[in-house]
Amino acid sequence: MKFWDKINSPSDLKQLNIEELGLYAEEIRQKIIETVNIRGGHLASNLGIVELTLALHYVFDCPTDKFIWDVGHQCYTHKILTERRDLFASLRANDGISGFPSPSESKYDAFLAGHSSTSLSAALGFAISRDRQKQSNNVIAIIGDGALTGGMAYEALNQIGESQSGMIIVLNDNKMSISENVGAMSRYLNKLRLSGKYHTLKRNVKKAVSALPFFGDKLVYAMDRGKNKLKSLILSNKIFESLGIRYLGPFDGHDIQELIEIFSSVQNTDKPVLIHVCTEKGRGDFTAQNNPSKFHGVGSIAEKDKNEYSFSSEVGKFLLKAAETEERLAVITAAMRDGTGLKFFAEKYPDLFYDVGIAEQHAVTFAAALAASGMKPYFAVYSTFLQRAFDQVLHDVCLQKLPVRFLIDRSGAVGADGKTHQGIYDLSYLSLMPGMTVCTPKDIPEFIDILQWSLDFNRPLAIRYPKSCSNIYNTNAPIVMGKWEKLKTSDNKIHILAAGNRMVDIAQSIDDVNVYNTLFIKPLDIDVLNTLNKKGELIITLEDNVLQGGFGQSVRSYYGASLHATLETVAHPDKINDNRDIESTLERSGLNRENILRIIKKYT
Ligand SMILES: Cc1ncc(C[n+]2csc(CCOP(=O)(O)OP(=O)(O)O)c2C)c(N)n1
The missing domain is CATH 3.40.50.920 (Rossmann fold)
Incomplete structure (x- = not known):
């Protein structure tokens, strides 16, 4: 009998030994690959986090302990382990289980997710609420290195460091956002991974932990007492430590035993602790491992069969051509290079291309200032993620009447990603922006015309379009401002x-x-x-x-x-x-x- 058939809850899982956990991890991987092949979904991220999720459920007691998943796209193993094994085949289907954590779906999902970088704020809310109600559960945020590029994460760290509320932040570092991760923090994490200290630190942590009885005294306690070298090594990791958040790591995110030991050691911590875990995106599937960007999210069989025109690829083509003559072109993405059709542009014109990380608010204000100083910025962004930057669109772009061109992809109903990703709010929030021009092209040729027209348009402009276009009308009507x-x-x-x-x-x-x-x-x-x-x-x-x-x-x-x-x-x-x-x-x-x-x- 396979472990898959035996295990449907965290308490079933706790009956396994370490070797069995390893075998079960491989069974889960196969199920994820099979299911995502049919239903579509986030393949590479989920393959990378299997052991980490098993170790978390092995040590902690979900749902009493609160697991807060950042973005939430990596929660498939969590769902399989929390009484949804038999529903897993219905992943992302109408009336099936969601591809993201959803409290209305299960008591094991503490908090809704879909948009990035919310987990630390949510975890702090759960932690403070626990303390005020004199409860004793653990609060665990699981955040990726990509999600750690989002501004909200830093706003939360700022308060966490001050409040000193007990919580565990698991940083799942696979060096990737959807594409390669970007930014100074990502560089810093890489340094931590690669530095000579990594091995020393790792050995020392292991030594310190193994000196403690399994599930026994807490490592944090040992650190507080300054009984070993660990403290000084940890304190050398300046960024988190100087914010008041204890740093442990980096650890091998596929070594279940090590993960269980380290999670056990921080159970019931009454201070914030960050555990840096390194994982491999796409692990276990050769193609996903070698091309994690492509296999970050994959379409269902039905979607793959559809033969529709893509608005996003026209964006890429248009900008490639525009760059030949427009010296002041600046093209911006907030970690969605491939999805918005900008891969080839980024490769050909790296100096005109800015991937700002998962930072839509920053992207908009950055674009506004580029426009204010004479550049021609285009910000290609999914409708649902631009919601993040409502005030920056209003305050920084529209009130100054700046010619930022918003290319708003995945507008309208979006399909399998469900309620957190719907692009059905943009006409409402864009319509109320003072001085914004809002367009909804009817087909690809008209889209190309309006893109061309946008080059010399000198005010805020939003062009919104869905992922694909099924019909081409080819009417060749000239674009006249405000005319139907x-x-x-x-x-x-x-x-x-x-x-x-x-x-x-x-x-x-x-x-x-x-x-x-x-x-x-x-x-x-x-x-x-x-x-x-x-x-x-x-x-x-x-x-x-x-x-x-x-x-x-x-x-x-x-x-x-x-x-x-x-x-x-x-x-x-x-x-x-x-x-x-x-x-x-x-x-x-x-x-x-x-x-x-x-x-x-x-x-x-
Ligand atoms: C506000 C927002 N912008 C963009 C996205 C799209 N998105 C989903 S996952 C992801 C990358 C997340 O990277 P990371 O946190 O490192 O997780 P990984 O997939 O690498 O495990 C992005 C950009 C999002 N979910 N939310």
Whole structure:
């Protein structure tokens, strides 16, 4: 019988010995590879963290002890171990388990995650709450070296160092974000890994730990008493120690015994401790190990079969061409080089390319200053992650009317990543930005035109688009600021105003209606809106965005009390819809042909 069949909870796991844990780790790896092959998901990160997760569950007592996963994309072994083994095949499916920690899914998931660099703030909240309620559980944050590039992590370290609340920070260092990790902190961690001290430190830690009875006295206690050389070695790791956070490591993240020993030694610590663990991203799968960026996240079989055009790859092509003539071009990513189509650009023009780490807020203000001093910055970013930088877009870009070009990828429903990653809020938050121009191109040719047009546009500009484009309309309409294109004409008094590629697809599938491609969401084409505003006309707005503050509501607010036509606004509700394929997400929100036909029927 395989360990896979025997183990479904942390208490089952605690029955195994070290050798059995090693064998079980390999079984888990195989299941992750098999499942992700079918369902898609975060392959390389999960393969790298199997032993680390087993050791954490072996030592600590989840869910009493709180495990806070940063980003949360690496939680598959945790899910398998926490009563979701039999649901694992449903990973990321509609009505299946989520690919991220989700407290509504399981008592073992202490805190929701999906966006990066939140774990330390959350862990501090859990730790302070525990202390105030006189409880005694452990709080363990598991954060990657990539997530440690995010500003929130430093804001949290700042308070953790001062509050001295007891918590364990496990730094899972695999030298990779999605692409190679960047920045000075990453360089510092590399130094720690590679320095001569690494081995000395490791041997000393081992010696110190093995001198203690297994699960016995705490290493922290030994350190506090200054009984061994360890303290001085640890104190030489200035950054964390000078913030008031005890540093231990680096340790081999695939040596289960060593991990169990070190975690046992810090159990119930009443001070913050950081344990630096080195792992190998993609471990156990030859292709993922050799190309961890490519296998960071992989598509499901169904997604791989889809043959659609990619907006992101057009971004790369456009910028490569623009760089030939635009000396002042500056291209920015916040750790999403490949996903936003910038891999080749980064390779060809490293001096024009800035990967700032998982630091969207910084990216926006950095871009604003580049623009303020005469450069032409493009920030390519996923819609969901730009949410992080709401105030920087408003305060640093828009209030100064600076020409930062936002290329907002993965807008609209995103599919399998689910509720934490939906790009359905951007039209709302961008529409309220003073002086922002917001565009939703209907297809690839129009996208290329608007990119070209953006080069000489001299104000804040946001172009939002989903991952892929299924239809090409090729109408070659010239781009005119604030003007909409009429795609279909009918004598019927029904007018569909469709925002962006997916919505135009729906509108164009309906016969005997007028269809407008509303390329500009801000400013609205008020000439068209004024013409349509007559009694007896039916106007239907379609947007892959929430209703609140979105396109439909902008139209309604433009008409105000002088609306004579009938206006129907179709958009996503703000009630969280966690469907995990795009079609059913759209359908549940009524953004499909059948629902639009129903609406039309209601009025005709
Ligand atoms: C705010 C935010 N920006 C971008 C991302 C996309 N993202 C997901 S995982 C990841 C890299 C994380 O690297 P690391 O923490 O080292 O974990 P690893 O995958 O290497 O285990 C990024 C950039 C995100 N989840 N959140």
